Amino acid sequence: MLNAIFWRDRSATFRIIILAALYLAVSFSVSNPYYLLMLTIVPIWATLGVSWNIFSGYSGLVSFGHAAFFGLGAYTVALLSEKLAISPWMGIPIATAVGAMAGALIGALTFRLRGHYFGLAMLAYPLALLYVFEWLGYQEVAIPMRREAPWAYMQFSDTRCYVVLAIALLIIALLISLRISKSRFGLSLLAIKQNELAADASGINPFNWKLMALVLSAGIAGAAGGLYAVVLLIVSPPAVFGPLISAQAVIFALFGGVGTVAGPVIGAITLVPISEYLSAQLGDKLPGIQGVVYGLAIVLVVIMAPEGILFKALAFFKRQRGAGTTSDALPPMAPPEKALKRTASPRGNDIALSAKGVSKSFGGLAAVQNVSFDVYRGEILGIIGPNGAGKTTLFNLINGIIPVSEGSVIHEGRDIVGLRPHEICRIGIARTFQVARPFANLSVLQNVVVGAFAGEPGDEKAYAYARDAVARVGLEANSESLAGGLSTIQLRLMELARALASRPKVLLLDEILAGLGADEVELMMHAIQGIQDEGITIVIIEHTMHAMVRLADRLLVLDHGTVLAIGDPATVTSEQAVIDAYLGKKWSAHAKR
Numbered sequence: 001m002l003n004a005i006f007w008r009d010r011s012a013t014f015r016i017i018i019l020a021a022l023y024l025a026v027s028f029s030v031s032n033p034y035y036l037l038m039l040t041i042v043p044i045w046a047t048l049g050v051s052w053n054i055f056s057g058y059s060g061l062v063s064f065g066h067a068a069f070f071g072l073g074a075y076t077v078a079l080l081s082e083k084l085a086i087s088p089w090m091g092i093p094i095a096t097a098v099g100a101m102a103g104a105l106i107g108a109l110t111f112r113l114r115g116h117y118f119g120l121a122m123l124a125y126p127l128a129l130l131y132v133f134e135w136l137g138y139q140e141v142a143i144p145m146r147r148e149a150p151w152a153y154m155q156f157s158d159t160r161c162y163v164v165l166a167i168a169l170l171i172i173a174l175l176i177s178l179r180i181s182k183s184r185f186g187l188s189l190l191a192i193k194q195n196e197l198a199a200d201a202s203g204i205n206p207f208n209w210k211l212m213a214l215v216l217s218a219g220i221a222g223a224a225g226g227l228y229a230v231v232l233l234i235v236s237p238p239a240v241f242g243p244l245i246s247a248q249a250v251i252f253a254l255f256g257g258v259g260t261v262a263g264p265v266i267g268a269i270t271l272v273p274i275s276e277y278l279s280a281q282l283g284d285k286l287p288g289i290q291g292v293v294y295g296l297a298i299v300l301v302v303i304m305a306p307e308g309i310l311f312k313a314l315a316f317f318k319r320q321r322g323a324g325t326t327s328d329a330l331p332p333m334a335p336p337e338k339a340l341k342r343t344a345s346p347r348g349n350d351i352a353l354s355a356k357g358v359s360k361s362f363g364g365l366a367a368v369q370n371v372s373f374d375v376y377r378g379e380i381l382g383i384i385g386p387n388g389a390g391k392t393t394l395f396n397l398i399n400g401i402i403p404v405s406e407g408s409v410i411h412e413g414r415d416i417v418g419l420r421p422h423e424i425c426r427i428g429i430a431r432t433f434q435v436a437r438p439f440a441n442l443s444v445l446q447n448v449v450v451g452a453f454a455g456e457p458g459d460e461k462a463y464a465y466a467r468d469a470v471a472r473v474g475l476e477a478n479s480e481s482l483a484g485g486l487s488t489i490q491l492r493l494m495e496l497a498r499a500l501a502s503r504p505k506v507l508l509l510d511e512i513l514a515g516l517g518a519d520e521v522e523l524m525m526h527a528i529q530g531i532q533d534e535g536i537t538i539v540i541i542e543h544t545m546h547a548m549v550r551l552a553d554r555l556l557v558l559d560h561g562t563v564l565a566i567g568d569p570a571t572v573t574s575e576q577a578v579i580d581a582y583l584g585k586k587w588s589a590h591a592k593r
C-alpha cells in the first residue's frame with residue numbers, strides 16, 4: 001500500500017519545487033562561506049545518490065562503482081577547462097555524455113555477472129580509473145580563473161549561485177527519477193529487481209532495461225561530478241574516484257530508502273552535514289571520521305529501518321492515521337457462481353505448439369529424452385508424471401529459460417529454440433511458475449501490467465489489457481493491493497492474469513493448483529476453463545489427478561524424461577504402464593468404483 005501511495009502521488013513535482021525554493025531561501029539568508037559550500041555540496045551528493053538509485057534502487061543490481069562516472073565527469077570538466085578553455089556550461093553536458101558512454105561500456109561488460117559478483121566487479125572500475133589518472137599525471141587538475149568572463153566560465157563572485165546550480169541539477173535528477181518511477185521503465189526495472197526470471201518470462205528484456213538504467217544513471221553521476229569540479233576548482237583522483245564517493249552514493253539511498261525518489265535526498269541532507277561538521281571539528285585527531293559516520297548510519301538503518309527511514313516514517317504516519325482500521329485487509333475471494341461444467345472441447349486439428357525430439361541433459365542426467373507431442377489449438381493438454389519426471393524442465397525448454405540440448409519446438413511454423421524467454425512471451429507463449437514469482441513490492445495491477453508491456457508499446461493500452469486480465473481472473477477488488485500481502489490463491493490468480501495480459505495464444509501453467517484448498521481449486525479451475533473458452537490453448541502440469549481428469553482434454557504422461565502415454569484422460573488413466581509408474585493401485589481401485 002505504501003508503494004501505491006508513493007507511486008500515484010501526482011503532487012510530487014510540486015513538492016519538489018516548493019522544497020527546493022525553501023532550500024534556496026535558507027541558502028540566501030546564509031553568508032558564511034563554509035556553510036554555503038556545505039549547502040552546495042549537499043544537493044550535489046544528493047544528485048549522485050539519486051543517480052545511484054535510478055540504477056541500483058530500481059534494478060536491484062548494487063553498484064559500488066558510481067565514483068567511476070562521477071570522477072569521469074569531474075575530470076572531463078576540469079580538463080576541458082584547463083586544456084581547451086571550454087566553459088563548464090559546455091563541459092557539464094559533455095561530462096554527462098562521457099558518464100553515459102562509460103555506463104554503456106561498463107554495463108555491456110559487466111551485466112554478464114550476477115549478484116555479489118556484479119557488485120564486486122563494479123568496485124574495480126573507479127579504482128582502475130584512479131590509478132590510470134594518476135599514471136597519466138593528473139594528480140591535481142585545477143580549473144583556471146577566468147577573470148575576463150567569469151559568468152561565461154561559471155565563476156561567480158556570489159557563491160550562492162552555485163547553490164542554485166546544484167539545486168537545479170538535483171531537481172532535474174529528481175524529476176527524471178520521478179518520471180521513471182511511474183513509467184514502464186521503472187516498473188520493468190522493479191520487476192527485474194524483484195524477480196528477473198519472471199520478468200524475462202513476462203516479456204521484459206532484462207539486459208536492455210538494465211543497460212538503459214545504467215546509461216541514464218551514469219550520465220547524471222557524470223553531471224554531478226562535473227559540477228563538483230566547478231565548485232571545488234581542483235580535481236584529484238582520490239577525491240573523485242575514491243571508494244568513499246561510491247560508498248556515499250549507496251549509503252544515502254540505503255539511509256533514505258532504496259527505490260524511492262526522495263530517499264537519497266533524505267540520506268544526503270541528514271548525513272553530509274553531520275559528517276562534514278565532525279570532519280571539520282575532529283578531522284585532525286580522528287582522520288577518516290566521515291567513514292565512521294557513514295558506517296554508523298548504515299548499522300543504525302539496518303537495525304532500525306532496513307527499508308530506509310522514508311518507508312519507516314511513511315509507515316509510522318499511516319499507522320497514526322489509520323489506527324484501528326483494517327483498510328489493508330484483503331477482501332475475501334468470491335466463490336464460483338456456477339459448478340464447473342465441461343463443454344465440448346473446442347479442439348480442432350490445428351496445431352498450436354509442437355515439440356519434436358526435445359532432449360535436455362544436466363551432466364549425466366537425461367532430464368528430458370526425445371520428447372515429441374503436439375498441442376492442438378484451443379485444447380487443454382495436461383502433463384502428469386512422478387516427481388522428477390521432467391515436467392518443469394520441459395516447460396523451461398519450451399519457454400527458453402534453459403537451452404534445449406537437442407530437438408525443436410515449433411510455434412506457428414517457426415522453430416523457437418534459441419529464443420530468449422521474453423522473445424518467446426512476445427510471440428504468444430506465456431507461463432506461470434510452480435513456485436509463484438510475484439513482484440512483491442508492486443501492486444496487483446502493476447504486476448499484471450508488466451505482462452501487458454510485452455506486446456503493447458502504448459502504456460494506456462497496456463493498462464487496459466492489465467485491468468481486463470485482472471477482471472478475467474476475478475481480482476478487481478485487489479488490484480491496488482501489494483502482491484506481497486496476497487494469499488496463495490490470489491497470488492496464483494495474479495500470475496495467471498500477468499500471463500494473460502501478454503495476450504498469449506498458448507499458456508503454460510506449472511502446478512497452478514498446488515497449495516490450494518478444495519474451494520480454491522474449483523475457483524481456479526473455473527478461471528482456467530474460462531480462459532480456454534476464450535480460445536487460448538493451455539498446457540498444464542498438475543499432480544491433482546481428480547482436477548486434471550475434469551479439466552484436461554488430453555493427458556500426456558512423462559516418466560524418467562520420456563513420454564509414457566498421450567491421449568484422452570479415460571484411456572490414459574486406465575493404461576497399466578501409467579498406473580504402475582504414476583497413478584498407483586489406489587487410483588485404479590478408485591476409478592473402478
Ligand SMILES: Nc1ncnc2c1ncn2[C@@H]1O[C@H](COP(=O)(O)OP(=O)(O)OP(=O)(O)O)[C@@H](O)[C@H]1O
Pocket residue numbers: 362365367385386387388389390391392393394434
Ligand atoms: N537446472 C538443473 N540442473 C540439474 N538438474 C536439474 C535441473 N533442473 C532439473 N533437474 C533435474 O531434472 C530432473 C527433472 O526435474 P523436473 O523439475 O523437470 O521434474 P518434475 O517432473 O517437474 O518434478 P516435480 O513434479 O517434482 O516438479 C530431476 O531429476 C531434477 O533434479
